[in-house]
Amino acid sequence: MHNTVVSKYEEHIAIIGAGISGLTLGISLKQNNIPCVIFEKSPTISEHGAGISISPNGKHILSKLNVLDDLKNVSGNTSETIFFSNLKEITKISSDVLTTSRKSLHDILLNKFISLNGEILFDYELENINLDLKEISFKNGKSLNVGHIASCDGIKSICRSKAIDSSHPKYSGYSVWRSIINQNQSHIGFYLGAGFHIVSYPINNKQISFVAAVKTNNQTKESWMTKGSYSDLQNDIPKKILEKFSSLKESSEIYKWGVFVRPKTKTLFKKNITFFGDAAHPIVPFLGQGGCLALEDADIFSNLYIKNNYNISKTQEEYQFIRLGRINEITKSSLSQGKLNHLKNPLLVFVRNFAMKNTNIIKHMTTKIWGYRPENDIHF
Numbered sequence: 001m002h003n004t005v006v007s008k009y010e011e012h013i014a015i016i017g018a019g020i021s022g023l024t025l026g027i028s029l030k031q032n033n034i035p036c037v038i039f040e041k042s043p044t045i046s047e048h049g050a051g052i053s054i055s056p057n058g059k060h061i062l063s064k065l066n067v068l069d070d071l072k073n074v075s076g077n078t079s080e081t082i083f084f085s086n087l088k089e090i091t092k093i094s095s096d097v098l099t100t101s102r103k104s105l106h107d108i109l110l111n112k113f114i115s116l117n118g119e120i121l122f123d124y125e126l127e128n129i130n131l132d133l134k135e136i137s138f139k140n141g142k143s144l145n146v147g148h149i150a151s152c153d154g155i156k157s158i159c160r161s162k163a164i165d166s167s168h169p170k171y172s173g174y175s176v177w178r179s180i181i182n183q184n185q186s187h188i189g190f191y192l193g194a195g196f197h198i199v200s201y202p203i204n205n206k207q208i209s210f211v212a213a214v215k216t217n218n219q220t221k222e223s224w225m226t227k228g229s230y231s232d233l234q235n236d237i238p239k240k241i242l243e244k245f246s247s248l249k250e251s252s253e254i255y256k257w258g259v260f261v262r263p264k265t266k267t268l269f270k271k272n273i274t275f276f277g278d279a280a281h282p283i284v285p286f287l288g289q290g291g292c293l294a295l296e297d298a299d300i301f302s303n304l305y306i307k308n309n310y311n312i313s314k315t316q317e318e319y320q321f322i323r324l325g326r327i328n329e330i331t332k333s334s335l336s337q338g339k340l341n342h343l344k345n346p347l348l349v350f351v352r353n354f355a356m357k358n359t360n361i362i363k364h365m366t367t368k369i370w371g372y373r374p375e376n377d378i379h380f
C-alpha cells in the first residue's frame with residue numbers, strides 16, 4: 001500500500017542506484033551544487049568481493065572527482081601487463097591501469113558523496129515510474145515527485161524495462177569465474193587459451209583478483225552471487241594454469257557469472273528519465289570497460305547540464321549524441337575480444353600471438369579506448 005506522494009525532492013535529480021554510475025553522478029552534481037538524491041535498494045553499499053580494473057579513461061574521471069589518489073593508496077600497484085598463450089609468454093607492455101577491489105572503489109565514492117553533504121537513502125528499491133508525472137514509487141511503500149530521474153540501476157535495470165524495453169537477455173555462450181585470493185603479484189596477467197582466458201591482477205598489496213572467462217554451453221545465472229567450486233573450475237581451465245593460483249584450492253569464495261547479451265542501445269533517454277552505465281548500455285566484460293564507461297557517462301551528463309544552463313532536454317539530446325557512437329563501438333569490440341582471446345585454431349592462434357608480439361596492435365586498440373577525454377567532446 002503506497003502512502004501519499006511526497007514532494008520534497010521536486011527540484012532534485014533522483015538517482016536510482018548507488019553503483020559506480022550513480023555515485024559518480026551524485027558527486028559530480030554535488031560538486032556543482034546541483035540538487036540530487038540517491039536511492040539504493042540494498043541496506044548498504046553492495047560490492048560483491050570482486051576486483052575491478054580502471055583504465056586511463058576511467059582514472060581521468062576519478063581524478064576530476066578528486067578521489068584518484070585516495071583510491072591508489074589502497075589499490076594494487078601495477079605498471080606492466082604480461083600476455084601468455086598457454087603459459088608461454090607472448091609479450092609484455094607497460095600499462096597505466098589501476099587495479100583495485102570494488103569495495104575500495106565504492107567506499108571512496110560513497111565517502112566523497114557524503115563529504116559533499118550528499119543524501120543517500122538505503123532500502124529504497126524502485127518499483128514503478130510515472131514518466132509524465134515524474135513520480136517514482138518504491139517497494140517500501142514510499143512515492144515521490146522528483147525533478148528528473150537518472151537510471152543508474154545496473155544491468156537488470158527496472159527503469160529501463162519500465163520506460164523503454166523489457167526484452168529478454170540472451171546467454172552469450174560465455175561464463176566467468178571469479179575469486180579474490182591471497183597472493184603477491186605486481187603485474188596484470190592475461191592467460192589466453194583455447195576456449196578460455198584468465199585475467200589476474202593485484203587489488204591491494206596482499207590479494208589478487210582472479211577472473212576466468214570460458215566458452216561453454218552450460219549456462220550459468222547472471223548473478224554475482226552464484227557459487228561455484230574448485231572441482232568445477234578444474235573442468236574448465238587446464239590444471240597447469242590453475243597451479244599458478246594455488247590458494248584457489250582452499251577458497252570457499254569462488255563464483256560463476258553467466259554473461260548475457262542485450263539488444264544494441266538505441267536511446268539513452270525518454271521523457272523525464274536518462275540512462276547511465278549498465279542500465280544504459282549493458283556490455284560483456286572482455287575489455288574491462290563497463291565501469292569506465294559508467295564513469296564517463298556520469299561526468300559527461302553533469303557537465304552538459306551545467307553547460308546547457310540546467311536545460312534537461314537539451315542535455316539529454318547532446319548526451320545521447322556524444323555517447324552513443326563510443327558506447328556501441330566498445331560494446332561490439334568487447335564481444336570480438338572474447339572471440340580473439342579464445343581462439344582454438346592453431347594457425348589463427350599463431351597469427352594472433354605474432355601480431356601481439358611484433359606489431360602495435362595492442363597499443364593501437366588501447367590508445368583508442370583509453371585515450372578518450374570527455375572535454376574534447378564538450379564545447380563550452
Ligand SMILES: Cc1cc2nc3c(=O)[nH]c(=O)nc-3n(C[C@H](O)[C@H](O)[C@H](O)COP(=O)(O)OP(=O)(O)OC[C@H]3O[C@@H](n4cnc5c(N)ncnc54)[C@H](O)[C@@H]3O)c2cc1C
Pocket residue numbers: 016017018019020021022039040041042046051052053054058124125126127152153154155157158176178211257276277278279285288289290291292293294
Ligand atoms: C565479471 C565482471 C568483471 C568486470 N570487470 C570490469 C573491469 O575490470 N573494469 C570495468 O570498468 N568494468 C568491469 N565490469 C563492468 C562493471 O562492473 C559494470 O559495468 C559497472 O559496475 C556498471 O556500473 P553501474 O553503476 O551502471 O551499475 P552497478 O555497479 O551494477 O550498480 C547498480 C546499483 O543499482 C542498485 N539497484 C539495482 N536495482 C535497483 C532498484 N530497483 N532500486 C534501487 N537501486 C537499485 C544496485 O543495488 C547497485 O547498487 C565487469 C563486469 C563483470 C560482470
